[in-house]
Amino acid sequence: MVAVAQASSGVGGKILVVDDDRLVLATLAHGLTQAGYEVIDADNGDDAILLAREHRPDLALLDIRMEGMSGFDVAAYLREYCKMPFMFLSAFTDEDTVRQVHELGAVDYLVKPLDIGQIVPAVKAVFARLKASSSAAVTPVDAPPNARARLAEVLLPVEAMAVGVLMHRYSLARDAALDRLRRMATANGLALSNEAERLLEAVERLSGTAQP
Secondary structure, three states: OOEEEEOOOOOOOOEEEOOHHHHHHHHHHHHHOOOOOEEEOOOOOOHHHHHHHHHOOOEEEEOOOOOOHHHHHEEEEEEEHHHOOOOEEEEEOHHHHHHHHHOOOOEEEEOOOOHHHHHHHHHHHHHHHHHHHOOOOHHOOOOOHHHHHHHHOOOOOOHHHHHHHHHHOOOOOOHHHHHHHHHHHHHOOOOOHHHHHHHHHHHHHHOOOOOO
16 A cells, blocks of 8 residues: 655654554554654555655654564665664564664664553654754763753663563553663663663573674
């Protein structure tokens, strides 16, 4: 099926949304459009790649398991040929899935079921981090402390993936999972990103996929 682009004011940026569940796709497209994003939607990987090449969205939100090309296949193409950031939305959090998400370099990993009220803040956080990254080279080292604090509140990809793992493993809401990760980091005397790396490495060891 040929995907349909949905117009909006696009004040928040342009997002490619890909999911082979038509109801989920429509819900995501509507909710993100209402939140001020320009949304381009596709229900299969082939159309997703064509639309990505044509419209050059700022971010792709990908389901992982689809008929035909998987979300991983689409993500690999976007990374290699479009240099486009992507995030995953999936009900699957098994060790192999987490490992592949990590290796592909997703900017976020959201675990279904989620409602649009949870997805929109996550998307906003990703855009904020991408914007901060693009301006990092010209950010003065003596930037005001409150400005540095605002940047620090945006999760790194490895931290977002660790939050997704905790959400699934302990049936937590996103905020509760983030709070748990922070408490783990404090207890172990680690930075949040280091604790997230430690957690993901433990998941990989359990699945037997960690490198020696």
